[in-house]
Amino acid sequence: MIEENNNVTKNPFDWFNTGTFLLDGGWGTQLQACGLAIGEHPDLWNLSHPEAVLSVAESYVAAGSNVILSNTFGGTRFVLSRHNCADKVEAINRAGVGISIKAAKDKAKVFASVGPSGMMLISGNVTEQELYDAFLEQVTAIGKENPDGIIIETMSDPAEASIAVKAAKTTGLPVAVSMVFDSGKNKDRTMMGTTPEQAVSILTEAGADIIGANCGQGIDGFIPICKRMRAVTKLPIWMKANAGLPQVVEGKTIYSQSPEEFAEKTKLLIEAGANFIGGCCGTTPNFIAAMRKFI
Numbered sequence: 160m161i162e163e164n165n166n167v168t169k170n171p172f173d174w175f176n177t178g179t180f181l182l183d184g185g186w187g188t189q190l191q192a193c194g195l196a197i198g199e200h201p202d203l204w205n206l207s208h209p210e211a212v213l214s215v216a217e218s219y220v221a222a223g224s225n226v227i228l229s230n231t232f233g234g235t236r237f238v239l240s241r242h243n244c245a246d247k248v249e250a251i252n253r254a255g256v257g258i259s260i261k262a263a264k265d266k267a268k269v270f271a272s273v274g275p276s277g278m279m280l281i282s283g284n285v286t287e288q289e290l291y292d293a294f295l296e297q298v299t300a301i302g303k304e305n306p307d308g309i310i311i312e313t314m315s316d317p318a319e320a321s322i323a324v325k326a327a328k329t330t331g332l333p334v335a336v337s338m339v340f341d342s343g344k345n346k347d348r349t350m351m352g353t354t355p356e357q358a359v360s361i362l363t364e365a366g367a368d369i370i371g372a373n374c375g376q377g378i379d380g381f382i383p384i385c386k387r388m389r390a391v392t393k394l395p396i397w398m399k400a401n402a403g404l405p406q407v408v409e410g411k412t413i414y415s416q417s418p419e420e421f422a423e424k425t426k427l428l429i430e431a432g433a434n435f436i437g438g439c440c441g442t443t444p445n446f447i448a449a450m451r452k453f454i
């Protein structure tokens with residue numbers, strides 16, 4: 160599925176247009192197992208605990224991921240400023256992408272993670288230009304490490320996602336974008352009320368190369384969303400579900416689904432048209448290893 164020799168792939172977009180690829184799982188719980196405190200910003204660990212971040216990345220490569228992400232989800236200046244690190248956008252993002260590339264070696268591709276800014280356009284506390292500038296700053300740093308792509312993920316607002324896609328496209332890298340569908344009676348809308356069909360339309364218009372969904376709910380709810388996206392696009396589809404519904408036990412968030420239960424559903428996601436499949440919150444390298452036999 161993955162070219163043995165990267166030099167063979169002349170067009171950076173060719174390799175993912177056919178086939179099914181195994182993504183990674185959640186990073187937060189894995190980093191917490193390494194000592195990351197609740198409330199501590201994971202991205203800061205790219206500089207302070209690079210060996211721990213590397214161990215998480217390597218655990219997903221060892222589990223069989225064809226594509227791993229990077230520990231740069233909260234790497235915009237807006238998020239970093241809440242941790243008094245707005246001046247470290249470049250250092251934190253370059254370190255995070257570099258760590259994943261080191262872990263991936265020639266065994267996996269790396270899509271650098273870009274998460275929401277935490278700013279709400281509709282509240283008026285940020286302008287489109289300010290958002291664009293913040294995403295551009297992050298993706299420019301990411302681009303300097305030359306990953307295989309960028310994944311803009313866990314997006315609730317299609318307007319913010321579109322701005323991030325446009326910024327990411329300036330790097331020349333393939334750009335994936337993934338929305339959270341966690342609202343509405345059937346959990347088939349984003350927090351802003353966007354349907355899967357509307358998301359495909361808006362994000363295709365913005366220039367996305369891969370479109371999908373992540374987080375927000377367990378894998379059962381992803382199957383109809385994937386089918387609906389597949390019905391309206393020929394682009395590769397990216398799907399990363401949570402490990403069931405979260406329960407809070409003694410102050411800790413626990414996800415109930417087993418790796419085997421989750422992996423069984425992988426078949427249904429492939430039938431529904433998914434091309435990139437992994438896990439989000441609550442999923443671990445054990446989940447990815449269990450999914451390996453279906454992908």
Ligand SMILES: [Zn+2]
Nearest residue numbers: 374375439440
């Ligand atoms: Zn998640």
